[in-house]
Amino acid sequence: MWDFPLLPEAASSTAAEVDALFWILIGVASVFGGIITAGLVYFNIRYRKNSKASRAGAVSEHLPLELLWSIVPLVISAGIFGWGAKLYFDMHVPPENAREVYVVGKQWMWKIQHPQGNREINELHVPVGVPIKLVMTSQDVIHSFFVPAFRIKQDVLPGRYTTTWFEATKPGEYHLFCAEYCGTSHASMKGRVVVMKQEEFERWLAGSRQEESMTASGDQLFRQFGCVTCHSQTSQERGPSLHGLFGSTVRLADGSTVTADERYIRESILNPGAALVAGYKPLMPTYAGQMSQEQLFQIIEYVKSLGGPQIAGERRNP
Amino acid sequence: MKTVNEDALQKNYITAAYGIRSWLLTRDHKRIALLYLISITLFFFIGGFFAVLMRLELMTPQGDLVSAETYNRLFTMHGVAMIFFFLVPSIPAVLGNFLLPMMLGARDLAFPRLNLLSWYLYMVGGAYTLYAMVTGGIDTGWTFYTPYSTGYSTTNVVPVVVGIFILGFSSILTGLNFIVTTHKMRAPGLTWFRLPLFVWSQYATSVIILLATPVLAITLALLGVERIFRVGIFDPALGGDPILFQHMFWFYSHPAVYIMVLPSMGVVSELVTCFARRRIFGYRFMAFAVMAIAVLGFLVWGHHMFVSGQSVYAGMAFSALSFFVAIPSAIKVFNWTATLHKGRIEFRTPVLYAFGFIGLFTIGGLTGLFLATLAVNVHLTDTYFVVAHFHYIMVGGAVMGYLGGIHYWWPKMTGRMYHEGWAKFSALILFVGFNLTFFPQFILGYLGMPRRYYIYPEEFQVLNVLSTAGASILGLGYIIPMIYLLWSLRKPRTAGPNPWNAVGLEWLTPSPPPTHNFDKTPVVTEEPYAYEEKSAHGG
Numbered sequence: 001m002w003d004f005p006l007l008p009e010a011a012s013s014t015a016a017e018v019d020a021l022f023w024i025l026i027g028v029a030s031v032f033g034g035i036i037t038a039g040l041v042y043f044n045i046r047y048r049k050n051s052k053a054s055r056a057g058a059v060s061e062h063l064p065l066e067l068l069w070s071i072v073p074l075v076i077s078a079g080i081f082g083w084g085a086k087l088y089f090d091m092h093v094p095p096e097n098a099r100e101v102y103v104v105g106k107q108w109m110w111k112i113q114h115p116q117g118n119r120e121i122n123e124l125h126v127p128v129g130v131p132i133k134l135v136m137t138s139q140d141v142i143h144s145f146f147v148p149a150f151r152i153k154q155d156v157l158p159g160r161y162t163t164t165w166f167e168a169t170k171p172g173e174y175h176l177f178c179a180e181y182c183g184t185s186h187a188s189m190k191g192r193v194v195v196m197k198q199e200e201f202e203r204w205l206a207g208s209r210q211e212e213s214m215t216a217s218g219d220q221l222f223r224q225f226g227c228v229t230c231h232s233q234t235s236q237e238r239g240p241s242l243h244g245l246f247g248s249t250v251r252l253a254d255g256s257t258v259t260a261d262e263r264y265i266r267e268s269i270l271n272p273g274a275a276l277v278a279g280y281k282p283l284m285p286t287y288a289g290q291m292s293q294e295q296l297f298q299i300i301e302y303v304k305s306l307g308g309p310q311i312a313g314e315r316r317n318p
Numbered sequence: 319m320k321t322v323n324e325d326a327l328q329k330n331y332i333t334a335a336y337g338i339r340s341w342l343l344t345r346d347h348k349r350i351a352l353l354y355l356i357s358i359t360l361f362f363f364i365g366g367f368f369a370v371l372m373r374l375e376l377m378t379p380q381g382d383l384v385s386a387e388t389y390n391r392l393f394t395m396h397g398v399a400m401i402f403f404f405l406v407p408s409i410p411a412v413l414g415n416f417l418l419p420m421m422l423g424a425r426d427l428a429f430p431r432l433n434l435l436s437w438y439l440y441m442v443g444g445a446y447t448l449y450a451m452v453t454g455g456i457d458t459g460w461t462f463y464t465p466y467s468t469g470y471s472t473t474n475v476v477p478v479v480v481g482i483f484i485l486g487f488s489s490i491l492t493g494l495n496f497i498v499t500t501h502k503m504r505a506p507g508l509t510w511f512r513l514p515l516f517v518w519s520q521y522a523t524s525v526i527i528l529l530a531t532p533v534l535a536i537t538l539a540l541l542g543v544e545r546i547f548r549v550g551i552f553d554p555a556l557g558g559d560p561i562l563f564q565h566m567f568w569f570y571s572h573p574a575v576y577i578m579v580l581p582s583m584g585v586v587s588e589l590v591t592c593f594a595r596r597r598i599f600g601y602r603f604m605a606f607a608v609m610a611i612a613v614l615g616f617l618v619w620g621h622h623m624f625v626s627g628q629s630v631y632a633g634m635a636f637s638a639l640s641f642f643v644a645i646p647s648a649i650k651v652f653n654w655t656a657t658l659h660k661g662r663i664e665f666r667t668p669v670l671y672a673f674g675f676i677g678l679f680t681i682g683g684l685t686g687l688f689l690a691t692l693a694v695n696v697h698l699t700d701t702y703f704v705v706a707h708f709h710y711i712m713v714g715g716a717v718m719g720y721l722g723g724i725h726y727w728w729p730k731m732t733g734r735m736y737h738e739g740w741a742k743f744s745a746l747i748l749f750v751g752f753n754l755t756f757f758p759q760f761i762l763g764y765l766g767m768p769r770r771y772y773i774y775p776e777e778f779q780v781l782n783v784l785s786t787a788g789a790s791i792l793g794l795g796y797i798i799p800m801i802y803l804l805w806s807l808r809k810p811r812t813a814g815p816n817p818w819n820a821v822g823l824e825w826l827t828p829s830p831p832p833t834h835n836f837d838k839t840p841v842v843t844e845e846p847y848a849y850e851e852k853s854a855h856g857g
Contacts, residue, residue, distance in 0.1 A: 004777050004778075007765075017693070018694060022694050025694065028687070029687065030686060032680070039655040040677070044663055047663050048662075055660045060598065060657075061600060062656075073648045081641050083638060084691035084692040085638075086691050091693060091696060092630050107470070142463060148766025151696065152831075158553075159555070181459045183470055185763075230402030
């Protein structure tokens with residue numbers, strides 16, 4: 001029972017830097033807390049009511065002192081702010097080569113889809129040393145994907161996609177918690193992240209696959225829902241081709257531009273009129289309510305498989 | 319003997335009239351303060367009872383004392399009772415009501431009837447919320463996040479929200495009353511820079527209340543509209559935006575933290591100066607710091623939302639502004655400490671609470687820097703680190719200040735002195751119990767234990783047991799003062815007008831004061847906290 005940790009496990013590429021910043025804050029807090037405590041204790045002893053210490057020359061105004069204890073904390077704060085902000089920014093931008101994993105939160109479980117077709121519930125298997133980008137959404141209330149050992153936490157919202165990323169540095173099993181209160185069994189909405197050596201992970205992927213890849217499932221949905229009638233490479237009259245779309249810059253009918261990322265594709269499926277591509281009529285019906293969150297992810301994965309802007313060569317919309 | 323006879327002849331505000339009607343229809347700010355004192359104490363013990371049950375459940379990793387449904391109601395109702403019905407009104411409605419007119423040399427607040435209406439609104443809102451709690455409770459967390467609160471929770475969300483909505487008007491009217499009173503009813507010679515810092519803090523608090531509370535009312539009204547009529551405002555399934563709710567909620571609820579802690583800062587300034595027999599160090603800096611906190615406090619709400627999905631750049635702006643708000647807080651702590659320099663410090667009960675405040679508020683403030691730091695916040699937010707941090711501010715800070723103030727002005731309010739040995743003992747108990755309860759929670763949070771969990775992995779148990787042990791000591795620290803303060807009411811009224819030999823207009827009147835406070839309007843000729851002059855004249 002007494003064998004309990006005082007420090008959390010650090011198992012991601014950013015954990016060490018978050019911890020470094022944390023310990024610098026501990027240092028700053030100790031120095032300032034120490035100064036205040038020392039001041040309180042010393043003055044209380046030296047200037048207790050019946051002490052003989054001299055009270056001559058007591059002052060109640062001292063501009064240099066006021067400036068000192070305003071400006072020094074301000075400068076220290078600015079430094080901590082800058083470091084924290086830079087690291088926060090890095091934690092938001094996944095590396096180019098990150099592998100994607102799709103996460104759907106619901107009361108009260110985490111549903112995970114790997115592009116290869118593997119599905120998991122309340123477990124996430126990942127290889128060590130490979131950056132993993134999580135594309136997440138909720139099908140009911142707000143949840144939050146929290147892995148303490150990786151120092152990552154990101155709210156998972158209904159009706160939109162949020163992303164985060166990590167690169168695990170140590171094989172092992174780590175807690176996965178829901179950190180945003182989500183109703184009755186919030187405390188049970190937890191699981192584990194299993195970090196495996198690369199070759200073990202590949203073996204796990206091959207061994208636990210229950211269905212075809214997300215791209216293949218997405219391709220099938222693409223036909224099943226009739227997307228293919230308007231969005232094929234050959235029929236560009238009614239809708240733009242999706243080849244080379246993912247990651248490209250799309251010009252919209254209102255003159256603005258938007259990057260074709262997961263959020264954009266999701267919105268175009270559920271609310272096609274919101275971001276109409278320049279040169280097209282608002283013909284597309286909404287698919288809201290017809291596809292599950294998992295199916296949406298599969299179609300997105302299919303669209304990704306059609307290539308990005310560099311492969312497309314020339315885009316219809318410059 | 320002569321003075322005793324005079325005191326006996328002169329009726330004080332308590333003996334001025336008898337009967338329940340004379341209390342329920344009173345317009346005397348001092349009587350209304352006592353009505354509030356009784357009401358908020360009731361809510362404090364209700365909220366405390368919920369906390370006891372939670373801490374007992376958390377003794378073990380399994381859910382053995384209460385179910386998930388019950389636990390979720392407990393932490394929600396603990397938050398609602400403590401924040402809305404105890405902390406927000408605490409110092410303004412009790413000490414502010416009692417003291418503000420006297421500190422200004424006035425007979426009453428500017429709008430005495432409005433003041434009574436405030437109390438009735440508090441009682442109606444409180445009774446309604448209590449009713450909602452008894453008939454099923456609410457399980458959304460005191461933060462009412464959508465779409466859970468509007469579309470998923472099956473508990474009494476709307477009744478609780480209506481109760482808080484009504485309560486909000488009580489706050490607003492009190493704030494309005496204080497602002498007008500401070501502007502218009504200061505005694506001759508009482509310029510702005512001669513005001514005690516307690517008045518400055520009440521003024522700053524009132525400004526926040528007046529500007530922020532309507533936003534809470536609007537937010538809760540929209541929440542009710544979405545829940546009842548299914549109009550899409552916050553729920554994406556209806557076309558709404560759940561982040562919008564968080565922006566609106568924290569636009570009130572972050573400034574609300576300052577509503578809770580600024581008045582305590584005002585109390586601490588009174589206590590430190592009185593018991594160090596010193597003028598406050600850096601008076602103007604202290605006054606401006608209070609106003610700076612009030613203004614900057616409105617610009618930092620987004621720091622509750624660094625992982626919510628708001629833009630990265632918004633996060634950066636809110637982080638920077640949060641560091642700014644730390645500066646005036648630091649100024650205040652340094653100035654209180656410097657006030658002790660070359661003082662003649664007497665260790666009476668109220669100042670022990672003030673020292674407790676300074677220590678605990680410092681820890682609370684410094685851990686706030688951790689949470690303002692973006693990358694560190696990502697790990698710590700929604701864990702026990704946050705729970706510990708805000709309890710250090712709101713209990714270690716606000717409640718310590720409140721109790722310090724109660725102990726300081728108790729003889730003024732009742733004419734009686736409490737047993738000082740017990741009082742010092744319980745101040746110590748409170749300090750020890752508080753730290754034992756909440757310090758382990760910082761470690762729990764860093765380890766990654768999320769808040770609002772009634773079951774947890776086994777490795778967190780030892781720290782949770784420590785915290786529960788601390789809470790039992792802390793509970794004693796709240797019960798003992800209840801006993802000796804009530805006990806003191808049996809004693810004769812011998813405290814005298816100025817038992818602490820303090821300066822400040824409230825000490826010029828008898829204890830308890832007469833209904834009209836002052837026989838003749840005092841004229842102010844000096845700065846506040848003129849303790850050194852007082853000692854020099856042998857006072």
